[in-house]
Structures are given as structure tokens and as C-alpha cells.
Amino acid sequence: MRDKVSQFLNSRFGDNIIREDDQFGYQTFVIKAEVLSDICRILYETDSMMFKLLSDITSVDWLETKFEEEGRFEVVYTLYSISKNHRIMLRVFLSAEDPTIESLTTLWEGANWLEREVWDLMGIKFTGHPELTKILTADELEGHPLRRDFPLTYEVPQFSWNKEDPPEVIR
Amino acid sequence: MxxxxxxxxxxxxxxxxxxxxxxxxxxxxxxxxxxxxxLGYLHTGIEKTMESKLYYKALPCTDRMDYLNPMGNNLAYSLAVEKMMGIEVPDKVKWIRVILAEVTRLNSHLVWLGTHALDLGAMSMLLYTFREREQIIDIYEACGGQRMMTSYIRIGGLAHEIPKDFESKVRKVLDNFPARIADYETLLTNNEIFINRTKGVAVITAEQAMNLSLTGPMLRGSGVNYDVRKAEPYSGYENFDFNVPLGKNGDAFDRYKLRLEEMKQSMRIIRQALDSIPEGPYRARVPGVVLPPKEDVLHKMESMIFHFKIITEGFKTPLGSVYQAVESPKGELGFYIASDGTNRPRRVRVRPPSFINLQSLATLVEGRMLSDVVCAIGSIDIVLGEVDR
Structure with a gap:
């Protein structure tokens, strides 16, 4: 199955697949952001592939590491084919200035919350998403907590004996 | 108007x-x-917290997510880090982990059964299931010292040797449970009220379920055969003989029957594992990564140095990203760990089955009666600690 997927994608998207490697047992493709939805659609619809289950969408912030040259943010899509029992990962690197990528909600309804979570915690925009709003963090929280430059702070709890003081935030 | x-x-x-x-x-x-x-009322940023901890010390964060499945979460995280470091644990550890993971499945399904029946008006079920759950909690207490947040399964093995009465305690559960499950079936399976409240309610087709990324009983209830234990066996599951029960109609009643059947299959696995626990150490010996046995630490210089270094500095992982999935009672629980070569993870992502399964709620209830919402939420089987993390 591994060779089949590799051949299948390379013959159709040759230049847009930057590299293929093996991440601790799982086949991984680093692809260009433009072709993501095309690749997913063809993997979903082709009978010999049948990647019907979008297992997970997640993101990594590679700030100040050697991966940053390729792009600071990495979005990882895990696809699973139940009938062929094969799991692959698609990785896309996005620039720090404008981390934007196409939404997969037209293909998988399940992508909706997964993308909202990535937007909420990592701040990656998904174009074409029907409702890209916060999902886990509080409405008044600014910023995206899973970014590595998100300031870690500690807020002094207010009790009766210090409630007159202005709220103190230790950075 | x-x-x-x-x-x-x-x-x-x-x-x-x-x-x-x-x-x-x-x-x-x-x-x-x-x-x-x-969502988000319980969001505590567990994934962010784990980023700032050593690999070893991030483990107790995991059982606080799905608090009904503490051992399963420990297992998933430990397996992920072990895969990264290339650690092969002794067979005894694998067997014990399987027993504990399946016992935990019983625990989670019991709480689900009790609360789901309670939501639908069968109050007495909760009392019965919590009575049985107590025996399982006793096993946890004997192993890890805690009743819920066990952190017993560690990277490279177990926290310490299994207690002497471990086998007798598990056997007691195995002896009691078949009769108890038969009791539940007489109380619910043929109960007219329960059937009316669940049959044909909260229906989801196989196509919809796959499109919504559902896993676990939610997906199998619609007849799709996907169980991580069979598809990508981990921790020695390929050595045990068990069936994956499937539903047909994808309604709340099918999922109820499926979970009861899963409990029986879990007991089958536990019985096989218990009969064939191999001899061996309770922890792999990997210097510099897994803590050495305590007696060595007291008597051998190298062991003491390694012990000290693991506790203070931790260990460094190779560059790359690892994904490890296990079958939690709710579905596919996955840990995706991205490493930047230091002693702390760059990113820990949990694939939370509850969170993803909950997304189907709108599909399950729209166009149905208001009272079916309660049944639908119950039959998804969510734990908000895992949904919000």
C-alpha cells in the first residue's frame, strides 16, 4: 500500500510534493499548501485509495528551530483508509506572516471543529470555513495560546484581603 | 401572527x-x-502545560483529561514516547498493560451505562454500576495508590511492581461481572421505556459517521469495522483473541448493546492475559531513559547517576514527529508528539475522541424531539475533561 500511495501521488502531483519520508512508522508527505484540497479530494474519491476518515488535524509551531526556514507553522493532516488499513500524514509548512490554508470542510464535515481548534489555539486561518470562531478559549482572551511566543503569565488571585488592589499579572 | x-x-x-x-x-x-x-468551560491548556515539562513529568497530565480512562491515557502517551525512543518493553509489562487497559474500559463503560440509564429515567442502574465500579477502583488503588489519577503506566514500563493480590482482585471482577451484566440486560434490554427512548433515536448512518471523523462505538454502531486494537495492534493485542462487535442501525439502542458486548469481550481479553502473564521485570532497562530499579540506585554508582540525571534533566528525543493511537472506550485516542531534539516536547497533540464525536450532536438531534437531545448526548459518551482539555 505504501508504494501504491507514493506512486499514485507522485504521478499526479510530482512537483508539488516536496518530499516523502517515514515518521516513526507512518508514511508522511510534505506538500505545498496550494494542492492540499486537490490531494485530499483525489485520495478520498479514488476507489483504490479510499481515505474516507480524516483522523486528525493539528499544528506545530517551529519558532526558533531549524525547521523555521521551511515555514514557521506546520499543519498536519492525518488520513486513514479503513478498507486498506493504511494511515498517511500530510504536512504543510506555512509562513509566519500569513498562515493561511484552504479549509477541508467541503470534503469532510468533521474538519469543522478540528480547524476551529487549530485557529483558536494556533492562529492558522482556514479560507472557506463556514464559521471560523473560537472554540475552546474564553472570548476575552487575545492571541493564540499554543504559539511558542505566547507570554506565559501568572495572575495573582484576588481574595477579600487584596481585592482593593489592581489585578497583578506576573510575566 | x-x-x-x-x-x-x-x-x-x-x-x-x-x-x-x-x-x-x-x-x-x-x-x-x-x-x-x-465548549471550553473546562479548558485548562493541558497540551500547553505538557510542552513545558520533561517527557517523564508530562505523564500525570494525561490521566486528568479523560478521567474515566486514566490507564488508557497513560498507555497512549507512554507508547508514543516509547516509539520515539525505540524502547521495547518486556512482555510482562505488555500483558499487565493490556489487563489494565481493558479493566479501564469496563470502568468507563460502567459509568457510561449508569449515567446514560439515569438520564433516561432508570435511576437504579447508576447505583448498581457504581457498586461494580468500586471493585475496579480498588484495583487502581492497589496498583498506583490512587483511585482515579493513577499514573501507573510509565514510559518504559510500570511505576512499580504489581501488587501481590493483583491477580486475585482482577479474578474477583471476572467472576462477578458476567452475572452483573446479565442483570443489566434484564433491567434495560427488554425494558419497554428504555427501548422506546433509544430505538431509532439519535441515528447516524455509516457515511455520515465516517464523514464526521467519528471513531469508537459511535462508528461501529453504524456497522463500520474499525478498531485500533485490530487495525494497528499495540502493546501485544495481536496475541489475544477477541471480537469487535458491530451495530446495524446506528441508533442509541445499538450503541448500548454494542458497549455491553464490548464489556464481555474485554473480560475475554483480561481472562486470556491473566492466564498467561509472563515472568519478567516490570520495567525495561534502558540506561538514561528509564529509571533504574530502586535497589540498584542504592548500591550502584552508575544507576544512581542515571537516576539523578533522568529526574533533573530528563532525556532527549530524536527529531521528528510521532503518532500513536490506542482504542480508548470512546474511540481512537491518539498522541501526536513533535520533537525538536530537546528534553521537552515541542508540541503534544491529543486526538480527543470525545471532542470529535461530540461534533455529531447536531446531526443526531436536528429535526428530532427535545427529549432526544438527552439520549443523544448520553449515547455519544463524552467526558468534558477530554473535550476541553
Whole structure:
């Protein structure tokens, strides 16, 4: 199955697949952001592939590491084919200035919350998403907590004996 | 007079939302037009917390997510880090881990069964299932010292040797449970009220379920055969003989029957594992990564140095990203760990089955009666600690 997927994608998207490697047992493709939805659609619809289950969408912030040259943010899509029992990962690197990528909600309804979570915690925009709003963090929280430059702070709890003081935030 | 729909807020303090889930309902009479779950009331940033801890010390964060499946979460995280470091654990550890993971499945399904039946008006079920759960909690207490947040399964093995009465305690559960499950079946399976409340309610087809990324009983209830234990065996599951029960109609009743059958299959696995526990150490010996045995630390210089270094500095992982999935009682629980070569993870991502399964709520209830919402939430089997993390 591994060779089949590799051949299948390379013959159709040759230049847009930057590299293929093996991440601790799982086949991984680093692809260009433009072709993501095309690749997913063809993997979903082709009978010999049948990647019907979008297992997970997640993101990594590679700030100040050697991966940053390729792009600071990495979005990882895990696809699973139940009938062929094969799991692959698609990785896309996005620039720090404008981390934007196409939404997969037209293909998988399940992508909706997964993308909202990535937007909420990592701040990656998904174009074409029907409702890209916060999902886990509080409405008044600014910023995206899973970014590595998100300031870690500690807020002094207010009790009766210090409630007159202005709220103190230790950075 | 123009017809108007009404907005109703269900939760976050509603007893049948199993925690702090809020559902914004738009209803027309008693029919649900729209249902929108609102999350985040329990968000504590566990994934962010784990980023700033050593690999070793991030483990106790895991059982605080799905608190009904503590051993399963420990197992998933440990397996992920072990895969990264290339650690092969002794067979005895694998067997014990399988027993504990399956015992935990019983625990989670028991709580699910009790609360789900309670939501539908069968109060006595909760009392029975919690009585049985107590025996399982006793096993946890004997192993890890804690009743819920066990952290017993560690990277490279177990926290310490299994207690002497471990086998007798598990055997007691195995002896008691078949009769208990038969009791539950007489109470619910042929109960007319229960059947009316669940049959044909909260239906989801196989195509919809796959499209929504559902896993676990939610997916198998619609007849799709996907179980991580069979598809990508981990921790020695390929050595045990068990069936994966499947539903047919994808309704709440099928999922109820499926979970009961899963409990029976879990007991089958536990019995096989218990009969064939191999001899061996309770921890792999990997210097510099896994803590050495305590007696060595007291008597050998190298062991003491390694012990000290693991506790203070931890260990460094190779560059790359690892994904490890296990079959939790709720579905596919996955840990995706990205490493930048230091002693702390760059990113830990949990694939939370509850969170992803909860997304199907709108599909399950829209166009149905208001009272079916309670049944639908119950049959998804969510733990809000895992949904919000």
C-alpha cells in the first residue's frame, strides 16, 4: 500500500510534493499548501485509495528551530483508509506572516471543529470555513495560546484581603 | 401572527450534559431545529502545560483529561514516547498493560451505562454500576495508590511492581461481572421505556459517521469495522483473541448493546492475559531513559547517576514527529508528539475522541424531539475533561 500511495501521488502531483519520508512508522508527505484540497479530494474519491476518515488535524509551531526556514507553522493532516488499513500524514509548512490554508470542510464535515481548534489555539486561518470562531478559549482572551511566543503569565488571585488592589499579572 | 422559533440554553449546569457542556438549542414547539454545542468551560491548556515539562513529568497530565480512562491515557502517551525512543518493553509489562487497559474500559463503560440509564429515567442502574465500579477502583488503588489519577503506566514500563493480590482482585471482577451484566440486560434490554427512548433515536448512518471523523462505538454502531486494537495492534493485542462487535442501525439502542458486548469481550481479553502473564521485570532497562530499579540506585554508582540525571534533566528525543493511537472506550485516542531534539516536547497533540464525536450532536438531534437531545448526548459518551482539555 505504501508504494501504491507514493506512486499514485507522485504521478499526479510530482512537483508539488516536496518530499516523502517515514515518521516513526507512518508514511508522511510534505506538500505545498496550494494542492492540499486537490490531494485530499483525489485520495478520498479514488476507489483504490479510499481515505474516507480524516483522523486528525493539528499544528506545530517551529519558532526558533531549524525547521523555521521551511515555514514557521506546520499543519498536519492525518488520513486513514479503513478498507486498506493504511494511515498517511500530510504536512504543510506555512509562513509566519500569513498562515493561511484552504479549509477541508467541503470534503469532510468533521474538519469543522478540528480547524476551529487549530485557529483558536494556533492562529492558522482556514479560507472557506463556514464559521471560523473560537472554540475552546474564553472570548476575552487575545492571541493564540499554543504559539511558542505566547507570554506565559501568572495572575495573582484576588481574595477579600487584596481585592482593593489592581489585578497583578506576573510575566 | 408570524411563527417564531424559540432559543433554549441547555447547560452548562444541566445534569444530563455530563459536565459543563452547553448546548444552544433552537426549538420549534418540541422539535429541535438547530443544536449548537458551546465548549471550553473546562479548558485548562493541558497540551500547553505538557510542552513545558520533561517527557517523564508530562505523564500525570494525561490521566486528568479523560478521567474515566486514566490507564488508557497513560498507555497512549507512554507508547508514543516509547516509539520515539525505540524502547521495547518486556512482555510482562505488555500483558499487565493490556489487563489494565481493558479493566479501564469496563470502568468507563460502567459509568457510561449508569449515567446514560439515569438520564433516561432508570435511576437504579447508576447505583448498581457504581457498586461494580468500586471493585475496579480498588484495583487502581492497589496498583498506583490512587483511585482515579493513577499514573501507573510509565514510559518504559510500570511505576512499580504489581501488587501481590493483583491477580486475585482482577479474578474477583471476572467472576462477578458476567452475572452483573446479565442483570443489566434484564433491567434495560427488554425494558419497554428504555427501548422506546433509544430505538431509532439519535441515528447516524455509516457515511455520515465516517464523514464526521467519528471513531469508537459511535462508528461501529453504524456497522463500520474499525478498531485500533485490530487495525494497528499495540502493546501485544495481536496475541489475544477477541471480537469487535458491530451495530446495524446506528441508533442509541445499538450503541448500548454494542458497549455491553464490548464489556464481555474485554473480560475475554483480561481472562486470556491473566492466564498467561509472563515472568519478567516490570520495567525495561534502558540506561538514561528509564529509571533504574530502586535497589540498584542504592548500591550502584552508575544507576544512581542515571537516576539523578533522568529526574533533573530528563532525556532527549530524536527529531521528528510521532503518532500513536490506542482504542480508548470512546474511540481512537491518539498522541501526536513533535520533537525538536530537546528534553521537552515541542508540541503534544491529543486526538480527543470525545471532542470529535461530540461534533455529531447536531446531526443526531436536528429535526428530532427535545427529549432526544438527552439520549443523544448520553449515547455519544463524552467526558468534558477530554473535550476541553
Amino acid at each position: 408570524a411563527t417564531r422559533t424559540m432559543h433554549l440554553n441547555m447547560g452548562p449546569q444541566h445534569p444530563s450534559t455530563h459536565g459543563v457542556l452547553r448546548v444552544e438549542l433552537e426549538i420549534d414547539g418540541e422539535t429541535v431545529v438547530k443544536a449548537k454545542p458551546v
